[in-house]
Structure formats: structure tokens, C-alpha cells
Amino acid sequence: NSSHICHNGGIYKRPFKESFEETPMLVAVLTYMGYGILTLFGYLRDFLREWKIEKCHNATEREEQKDFVPLYQDFENFYTRNLYMRIRDSWNRPICSVPGAKFDILERVSYDYNWTFKYTGRIVNDVINMGSYNYLGFAENSGVCADAAAEMTLKYGVGVCSTRREIGNLDKHEELEKLVAKFLGVEASMAFGMGFATNSMNIPALVGKGCLILSDELNHASLVLGARLSGATIRVFKHNNMQSLEKLLKDAIVHGQPRTHRPWKKILILVEGIYSMEGSIVHLPDIIALKKKYKAYLYLDEAHSIGALGPTGRGVVEYFGLDPRDVDIMMGTFTKSFGAAGGYIGGTKELVDYLRTHSHSAVYATSMSPPVVEQIITSMKCIMGEDGTTLGQERVQQLAENTRYFRRKLQEMGFIIYGNDDSPVVPMMLYMPAKIGAFGREMLKRNIGVVVVGFPATPIIESRARFCVSAAHTKEMLDTALNVINEVGDLLQLKYSRHRLVPLLDRPFDETTYEENED
Amino acid sequence: MASGQQWVLVEMVQAFYEAPAYHLILEGILILWIIRLLFSKTYKLQDSSDLTEKEIEEIIEEWQPEPLVPRMSKEKPAPSYNIVSGPPCHKITVNGKQCINFASFNFLGLLDNDRVKNQALQSLRKYGVGTCGPRGFYGTFDVHLELEDRLAKFMRTEESIIYSYGFATIASAIPAYSKRGDIVFVDEAACFSIQKGLQASRSHIKYFKHNDMEDLERILKQQELEDQKNPRKARVTRRFIVVEGLYMNTGAICPLPELVKLKYKYKVRIFLEESLSFGVLGQHGRGVTEHFGVNIDDIDLISANMENSLASVGGFCCGRSFVIDHQRLSGQGYCFSASLPPMLASAAIEALNIMEEDQDIFRLLRDKCKHIHKELQGILGLKVVGESISPAFHLQLEQSSGSRESDVRILNRIVEYCMDRKIALTQAHYLEKEEKFLPPPSIRVVVTVEQTEEELEMAANLIKEAAQNILQ
Numbered sequence: 001n002s003s004h005i006c007h008n009g010g011i012y013k014r015p016f017k018e019s020f021e022e023t024p025m026l027v028a029v030l031t032y033m034g035y036g037i038l039t040l041f042g043y044l045r046d047f048l049r050e051w052k053i054e055k056c057h058n059a060t061e062r063e064e065q066k067d068f069v070p071l072y073q074d075f076e077n078f079y080t081r082n083l084y085m086r087i088r089d090s091w092n093r094p095i096c097s098v099p100g101a102k103f104d105i106l107e108r109v110s111y112d113y114n115w116t117f118k119y120t121g122r123i124v125n126d127v128i129n130m131g132s133y134n135y136l137g138f139a140e141n142s143g144v145c146a147d148a149a150a151e152m153t154l155k156y157g158v159g160v161c162s163t164r165r166e167i168g169n170l171d172k173h174e175e176l177e178k179l180v181a182k183f184l185g186v187e188a189s190m191a192f193g194m195g196f197a198t199n200s201m202n203i204p205a206l207v208g209k210g211c212l213i214l215s216d217e218l219n220h221a222s223l224v225l226g227a228r229l230s231g232a233t234i235r236v237f238k239h240n241n242m243q244s245l246e247k248l249l250k251d252a253i254v255h256g257q258p259r260t261h262r263p264w265k266k267i268l269i270l271v272e273g274i275y276s277m278e279g280s281i282v283h284l285p286d287i288i289a290l291k292k293k294y295k296a297y298l299y300l301d302e303a304h305s306i307g308a309l310g311p312t313g314r315g316v317v318e319y320f321g322l323d324p325r326d327v328d329i330m331m332g333t334f335t336k337s338f339g340a341a342g343g344y345i346g347g348t349k350e351l352v353d354y355l356r357t358h359s360h361s362a363v364y365a366t367s368m369s370p371p372v373v374e375q376i377i378t379s380m381k382c383i384m385g386e387d388g389t390t391l392g393q394e395r396v397q398q399l400a401e402n403t404r405y406f407r408r409k410l411q412e413m414g415f416i417i418y419g420n421d422d423s424p425v426v427p428m429m430l431y432m433p434a435k436i437g438a439f440g441r442e443m444l445k446r447n448i449g450v451v452v453v454g455f456p457a458t459p460i461i462e463s464r465a466r467f468c469v470s471a472a473h474t475k476e477m478l479d480t481a482l483n484v485i486n487e488v489g490d491l492l493q494l495k496y497s498r499h500r501l502v503p504l505l506d507r508p509f510d511e512t513t514y515e516e517n518e519d
Numbered sequence: 520m521a522s523g524q525q526w527v528l529v530e531m532v533q534a535f536y537e538a539p540a541y542h543l544i545l546e547g548i549l550i551l552w553i554i555r556l557l558f559s560k561t562y563k564l565q566d567s568s569d570l571t572e573k574e575i576e577e578i579i580e581e582w583q584p585e586p587l588v589p590r591m592s593k594e595k596p597a598p599s600y601n602i603v604s605g606p607p608c609h610k611i612t613v614n615g616k617q618c619i620n621f622a623s624f625n626f627l628g629l630l631d632n633d634r635v636k637n638q639a640l641q642s643l644r645k646y647g648v649g650t651c652g653p654r655g656f657y658g659t660f661d662v663h664l665e666l667e668d669r670l671a672k673f674m675r676t677e678e679s680i681i682y683s684y685g686f687a688t689i690a691s692a693i694p695a696y697s698k699r700g701d702i703v704f705v706d707e708a709a710c711f712s713i714q715k716g717l718q719a720s721r722s723h724i725k726y727f728k729h730n731d732m733e734d735l736e737r738i739l740k741q742q743e744l745e746d747q748k749n750p751r752k753a754r755v756t757r758r759f760i761v762v763e764g765l766y767m768n769t770g771a772i773c774p775l776p777e778l779v780k781l782k783y784k785y786k787v788r789i790f791l792e793e794s795l796s797f798g799v800l801g802q803h804g805r806g807v808t809e810h811f812g813v814n815i816d817d818i819d820l821i822s823a824n825m826e827n828s829l830a831s832v833g834g835f836c837c838g839r840s841f842v843i844d845h846q847r848l849s850g851q852g853y854c855f856s857a858s859l860p861p862m863l864a865s866a867a868i869e870a871l872n873i874m875e876e877d878q879d880i881f882r883l884l885r886d887k888c889k890h891i892h893k894e895l896q897g898i899l900g901l902k903v904v905g906e907s908i909s910p911a912f913h914l915q916l917e918q919s920s921g922s923r924e925s926d927v928r929i930l931n932r933i934v935e936y937c938m939d940r941k942i943a944l945t946q947a948h949y950l951e952k953e954e955k956f957l958p959p960p961s962i963r964v965v966v967t968v969e970q971t972e973e974e975l976e977m978a979a980n981l982i983k984e985a986a987q988n989i990l991q
Contacts, residue, residue: 065788094661099651159629164600167945206587220855264584358950366832
């Protein structure tokens with residue numbers, strides 16, 4: 001069991017409790033067996049399809065191009081054809097309403113085992129949304145934010161048709177960037193149209209050949225792509241493991257570049273605020289201490305943690321009570337907590353001035369759409385309290401309460417939950433491949449929409465369901481969802497945890513509570 | 520030993536007894552050595568460094584990294600952005616000056632269209648602004664499915680896929696198909712997003728001279744000869760040609776019929792990037808395939824962004840299902856990124872409706888392009904680079920003044936001269952250190968369907984005047 005509470009000489013000002021319970025041995029064996037059987041059946045079906053005994057539903061190459069080199073190798077798509085296809089209906093579910101606390105799903109059926117879908121035309125109404133990244137509940141189609149965005153649509157239009165460097169830099173963009181800088185507590189910031197592209201286009205602008213990137217094992221695809229495109233050397237340290245990181249830093253400075261032993265030009269540490277597949281929060285105080293000792297630079301990707309952590313929603317830096325100036329590059333996205341789209345980078349004025357001339361996005365990519373910018377401005381002002389109400393503050397607190405309540409209840413029921421107690425991303429382990437599909441379907445039958453994830457986003461035996469708690473969820477909705485999860489958990493035998501928590505009596509939750517673990 | 524001879528247990532034991540002593544001892548020692556190696560600790564060569572703790576501390580103290588960003592020198596301050604107050608449509612206010620817009624890629628004038636705005640508004644009132652998730656996790660809205668359907672029907676292909684960012688479209692599409700070991704033949708004047716897509720794919724890149732089909736044929740032949748030396752490898756190496764319909768950097772149109780001939784002759788697949796030609800070329804605006812009358816199924820993948828003619832945000836790829844469906848699981852910008860906000864998708868659908876209703880705007884746009892192209896010929900000191908029907912063409916200096924910097928300064932003076940007199944122009948900006956083949960500095964002139972004849976005349980005369988005053 002690797003649950004621990006971290007204090008580390010007082011640099012953690014509050015208890016930092018996270019747990020990643022080990023996979024039970026029997027479950028691991030059964031999971032491998034499950035995948036083994038599926039693989040055998042996969043080979044059998046491929047064989048039948050090859051010999052035309054079974055109808056092949058795959059789209060095929062054109063007749064005129066049959067003698068070209070095949071576009072896809074058969075083994076590359078083995079997993080897709082034989083495993084993913086069976087449970088494909090758990091993903092890409094189309095919705096037709098606001099992705100708020102409840103949403104409407106378009107019903108679809110398949111008569112050929114998920115190869116093609118047909119829409120029945122029926123809409124499943126009021127499904128509780130446990131899948132969208134709507135942490136502060138700003139995904140709304142009415143209210144202050146929506147009104148402001150509507151006004152902006154009529155005034156400015158929807159597109160921009162030019163890049164920031166040329167003639168697409170609107171006054172609204174400048175206003176947004178000043179506001180983001182104020183929100184984060186940094187000198188200046190710059191906003192981009194896509195969160196993914198923010199990473200993949202700006203990391204190459206900051207580091208290049210001769211630099212070293214130390215990246216966490218479980219970093220997001222955009223960080224990995226940005227690191228690869230930069231041309232720097234990449235070394236991976238174990239997830240959230242400070243000893244591994246320190247060892248790499250020491251080795252890097254003492255031994256320099258491989259073979260030539262020249263000193264590295266820069267060392268950049270890439271971490272995320274909340275890792276969305278694990279629900280873990282980065283050990284930021286430790287990393288900042290290391291960074292200062294070894295003179296490295298820190299790039300913090302707060303895609304999931306901005307707005308979701310911290311007493312006023314300022315992210316993981318505020319959550320630990322640290323100084324934003326210690327983080328060299330603060331990056332985040334507007335998609336999750338602000339209900340819009342896009343990304344930003346904040347830091348010193350020098351950094352932002354440099355990015356304004358050297359970022360790929362500023363010179364070649366179209367700038368952000370005005371209504372989206374307005375949505376961000378309004379929601380950010382709401383969170384900061386600048387619109388004159390306490391609505392933002394209430395939402396941040398509601399999210400924290402909902403998170404703690406939800407996690408606590410799930411742990412009491414006996415599910416294995418990964419991650420930090422304060423993270424609104426709640427991964428619940430499923431392990432077996434059949435349960436991935438079954439869980440998604442059973443939950444939808446009972447009107448709850450959940451997200452299930454399997455290989456290759458997670459290690460092969462650690463498939464999970466991932467719940468995203470939102471400030472828009474009321475206690476009734478959470479209770480409904482918890483009851484349904486309990487029911488489905490019993491039905492599918494998902495209660496693997498061996499560390500049952502004694503349920504707390506009717507005490508309000510506060511920081512000084514300590515629980516007893518029953519082993 | 521004869522093959523097929525089977526060891527029987529009795530014979531084994533017999534052989535054991537018959538072997539000489541030294542043989543058995545040697546075997547015993549070898550087995551013990553293997554056991555020792557298996558259980559000994561592995562060590563890396565680096566760890567055997569003989570630095571003391573104190574020396575390590577000193578090295579760590581001494582090491583100084585470069586500053587995170589290089590200091591900007593005082594003599595060359597960073598150029599600041601133009602600030603546009605108000606909507607960036609036909610009449611645009613840049614840095615406080617009201618001008619006529621000759622710089623935004625608003626070819627069909629749809630930025631300011633009321634129908635598009637109202638449709639976006641309706642969508643906002645239904646769905647809100649953001650989608651709060653990637654396509655796989657409840658980020659697929661019915662408007663996305665509708666837009667993909669409409670684009671596929673418009674382009675007359677089987678399927679299409681939408682991305683939420685124009686730059687990311689081709690930059691995610693290329694690495695989804697072309698992997699390490701594959702070969703891509705690409706034009707030298709390819710735009711930056713194609714270059715990033717190629718870099719992410721880690722394939723072998725072979726450049727051919729801009730729009731030069733003979734050069735392309737030459738390197739294709741070279742590749743064919745190499746293939747004959749290693750046929751096994753050639754059978755699994757995929758080959759692609761990446762070209763643009765209308766080149767952003769030079770305003771030229773690619774010779775598509777010849778490319779299709781080369782495709783079938785040398786068995787390479789074609790990826791066509793149509794960001795500038797979608798909604799511009801062809802009788803119905805379907806792009807360069809309609810312009811040349813090429814069968815759209817001959818092109819394996821067409822990618823375009825919706826940020827030019829469709830006046831929205833995002834991009835799309837279209838083609839046969841066999842090709843496009845693969846991107847739904849391996850297009851990085853599709854799987855790992857939030858989907859396009861539904862109001863922008865609705866705006867794109869309405870823009871598509873307008874394009875389908877009013878078939879005449881394409882011809883109108885082309886006529887205006889030809890008009891201004893003719894007007895700008897013969898200016899002393901500036902040459903027009905680009906096809907006469909290209910709505911985005913370049914004005915380059917006929918004779919360089921010596922260095923790129925001073926060229927840029929001169930062109931900047933022309934741009935400012937025009938801006939002061941109510942014509943908004945812009946220089947074509949590039950990242951000088953990052954481009955593979957840096958184009959020469961130029962002013963980009965964009966023609967839109969909203970510009971009247973008088974405005975076109977005014978712009979042409981103003982540019983002539985500016986060239987006279989500044990270049991003489």
C-alpha cells in the first residue's frame with residue numbers, strides 16, 4: 001500500500017494525503033487472463049476475416065491503389081479492431097445540451113457490434129454528468145458570462161482571420177492577458193487559441209538543442225510533443241518521485257551532456273498541477289526546493305488545477321501557499337474551469353515579451369475568437385470577485401466540499417480510488433477489460449454519464465473510470481450518483497479495496513479530523 | 520548429431536558418466552559463473568565516477584544556466600503588435616486609425632455577416648461557450664457531427680473530421696500516417712504548420728523545388744532506384760507527397776493533374792493542404808480539385824482550416840473513410856484536446872450554407888483579384904508574386920537593399936504610409952530562425968469580396984505612390 005501523509009520538515013503547510021492502493025494479486029491475474037482470452041479471440045477473428053468466413057466491416061483501400069504500400073500495418077490496428085471495437089460505445093457519446101451538471105445524450109444503437117451506429121432519434125434527458133471537465137460550473141448557456149459572450153458575438157463576430165503578429169491582435173486579447181496576469185499573480189501573460197497547442201508551440205521556443213528536459217512519467221501528450229519538437233534531450237523521472245528527480249538533476253549537472261560532457265545550457269522541469277489520469281497533485285514545495293538548489297527552470301502545466309485548487313481558485317501554487325514568482329513558466333488552459341477554450345502562459349515580463357515575438361502561435365496561428373475571450377474574462381472576474389458578487393468564491397468552496405464528500409463516500413463504499421484527497425479528478429479502478437464496457441453501459445442505463453479509460457491511456461491492467469466533480473453538482477445529485485455507483489459496484493464486483501474506512505459519524509469535515517483505517 | 524535424433528533419458532545419464540573429469544569440472548565452473556552474473560548487481564558506467572561528495576557539491580554550486588529567455592537588446596526593442604479596436608472586418612480600426620482591410624484572410628466577407636452571427640448566438644444560447652472535454656469524453660456535440668457531415672457532402676468525400684485549431688489540423692494529420700522510416704516529399708514553400716507536422720512525424724523528408732514537377736520526378740526516380748536495392752524495406756515504407764493548393768508563402772497554385780500522374784506512376788499518396796484555396800478556387804468553391812477537374816478520390820487527404828473563407832475557427836480534414844477514420848484515434852490534436860466550441864461550429868455551418876447558396880461570389884472574388892493584380896503590375900521597385908487569381912499575394916522588393924533587416928524596414932515604411940492613408944496592409948511575418956526555407960520579406964495583400972472597385976483602385980494607387988516616395 002502506498003498511501004502516505006507528507007510533512008517534509010514543515011514545507012507542506014497542510015496534510016498532503018494521497019493514496020495509490022496496489023492492485024490485488026487475484027485481480028491482476030484475472031485481468032491478464034481476460035486480456036489473454038481477448039487476444040486469442042482477436043487472432044481467431046482476424047483469421048476468419050482473412051479467409052472471408054466472417055464479413056469484414058473495415059473500410060478498405062481503393063481498387064486503383066491496391067498495389068500501393070499499405071497505409072496501415074495489420075498489427076498496428078490489432079488492438080483497435082479486436083478490443084476497442086467491442087466497447088466503442090462507451091466513448092464519443094454525442095450530447096445535445098450544455099455540458100453542465102446534467103446533460104442530454106443522443107441515443108444510438110448498433111446492430112453490428114459497434115462497427116456502425118444509428119441514431120434512434122430519442123434523446124436521453126437529464127443524465128447526471130460525471131465526465132465533463134466543468135469544475136467550477138461555468139459551462140452555462142444563461143447568466144452573466146453567456147450574456148457577455150452573446151454581446152461580443154454580435155459586436156465582434158466569431159472569427160478573426162488573422163494572426164496575433166499581423167492584424168489579429170484585438171484590444172480584447174490585450175485585456176484578457178492583463179487579467180490573467182493579475183489572476184495568477186505574475187507580471188504578464190499571453191493567451192493562445194488551443195491548450196494543446198500552447199504546450200506544443202511554446203516549449204520549442206524556450207528550449208532547444210543542448211538543453212535538458214526532465215519530464216514526469218505521466219505527462220500529457222501535449223507536453224511530450226512539445227518536448228520532442230524542441231530538439232532538447234529528454235529524461236523521464238518516476239511519477240511525483242522527488243528522489244528520482246534529484247538523482248537526474250545531480251547527474252545532469254555533474255556529468256553534463258552525454259559523450260561531450262559539456263555543461264547543459266538550461267534544465268527545464270516539466271510537471272503538471274493535477275495529473276488527470278491519476279488524480280495526483282504534484283509535490284510542488286519539494287520541486288521548488290530542488291529547482292532552487294540546482295538552478296533549473298520549472299514549467300508548470302495547470303490544465304486541470306487552475307480554478308479547481310486553492311482557497312480562491314488560483315491553482316496549485318496557492319493550494320500550497322507558495323509564491324507564484326518561484327514558478328518560471330505557469331501554463332494553463334481555459335477549457336476546464338472557465339468553460340471556454342484556449343490556453344495561457346504566465347511569467348515575467350521578459351518571458352512574455354520573448355514569447356510574443358518567438359512563439360509559433362503568435363506568428364502563424366489565428367488568434368482567439370472574441371466571444372470565447374469574453375467568456376474567459378467574465379468568468380475570471382467572477383472567480384476573483386471583481387464582478388461584485390461572492391458567486392465565484394462560493395463555487396470554489398462548493399467544489400472543495402463536493403470533492404471531499406464524493407471521495408470520502410467512495411472510499412467508504414470500498415472502491416479503490418487513486419489520487420490526492422483534494423483533487424476533483426477521481427479515478428476509480430476497474431482493472432478488467434469487460435468491466436470497462438459494462439461499467440459505462442450500466443451507468444448510462446441508470447442515467448449517469450461517466451468516462452471510462454483503458455489502454456493505451458493507462459497501463460494495460462489499470463483501466464479505470466474517471467469522475468470529475470463539479471461545483472454545479474448539488475448534494476442530491478452526488479447522492480444519486482453515489483447510490484447508483486454503489487449499486488453498479490455490487491453488481492460488477494468492483495469493491496476491491498482492502499482498507500475499509502470507518503464511516504465518520506455526523507461530524508462536519510475539517511482539516512484536523514483524522515480517520516482510523518481498518519485493515 | 521543427425522537431426523531428428525531424440526535424446527532419451529537413459530542415454531543422457533550414460534553420456535554423463537562417460538564424460539572425462541575436466542569436462543565436467545569446466546561445465547560446473549561455467550554454471551556457477553552464470554549464476555553469479557545473474558545475481559550480481561548491475562551498474563552503469565557513469566556511477567563509477569570517482570568524484571567525492573564535496574566535489575559534486577562544488578560542481579553544482581558553480582554551474583550557471585543560461586537565462587531562460589535571451590535578453591532583448593536595447594537597440595532592437597521587440598516589435599509591438601498592432602492593436603485592433605473593434606471587429607476586424609472590412610472597415611478596421613488599427614492603432615486608432617480607421618482603414619479598409621487589405622490584411623485579414625476574410626475572403627468571402629463572412630466575418631461581419633449577420634446570419635452567421637445570429638446562428639452562433641442561437642448556438643451559444645443552447646450550448647454555452649466551451650465543450651469542457653475532448654471528443655472522446657462527452658465533447659462530441661450534435662453540431663460537430665452535423666458540421667462534419669456537411670463538409671463531407673460539400674467536398675463530395677465520404678467523411679470529414681474537425682479540429683479545434685487550424686494550425687493543429689495538418690500538424691496532427693501528417694504524423695498520424697507517416698511514421699519513422701516513411702518518406703515524405705514536400706514542396707520547399709510549404710507553410711510552417713506542415714513543417715511542424717513533418718518534424719513530429721520523424722519521417723525522412725525530401726524537399727523539391729517550389730512547384731517544379733521535374734525536380735519532384737527526379738527525386739522520385741532516385742527513390743525508386745534506392746528501392747530496387749532494398750526491396751524488402753521498400754515494401755513497408757510508406758510514401759507521401761505533401762503540397763498546398765494555393766501556397767501561403769508564394770501565392771502559386773500547385774499543378775495538381777501532373778501530381779496525380781506522378782502519384783500513380785511512382786505509387787505515392789498525396790496530402791493536399793487547402794487552407795487558402797478552400798472557398799476560393801473552383802466553380803463552387805470546392806478548392807483546387809474542382810479548379811482542375813481532378814477526381815477528389817485521387818487525393819488521399821485534403822486538409823484545410825476554417826479560419827479563412829469560413830471565417831470561423833478550427834480546421835478539418837476530408838477524404839475517404841478508410842483514411843480519415845484513422846485520425847479519430849491517432850490524431851493528437853483531435854484525441855488529446857478539447858473539441859471546437861459549438862458556437863464556432865454553428866457559425867461554420869451557416870457560412871457553408873451561404874457558400875452553397877450564393878455560387879457567384881467565387882467568380883466575383885477571382886475577378887477582383889485579377890483586377891488588382893493587373894493594377895499593381897509595373898510598379899518600379901516592387902514586384903507582384905502570386906497567381907492572378909490568388910486572393911492573397913505578395914509584393915516583394917525587386918532589388919534587395921543588402922540585408923534582410925533593411926528590406927523589412929523599407930517594407931514597413933510602405934505599410935505605415937498606407938496605414939496612415941486608410942489602407943490596412945501587413946507584412947508577411949515569419950520566424951526567421953525556425954523556417955526551413957525562409958521566404959524573402961514581402962507585403963501580403965489580401966483581396967476580399969467586400970472590397971469595391973473604388974477601394975481596389977485606391978489601394979493600388981496608394982501602393983504605387985508609397986513605392987515612388989519611399990523606394991526612389
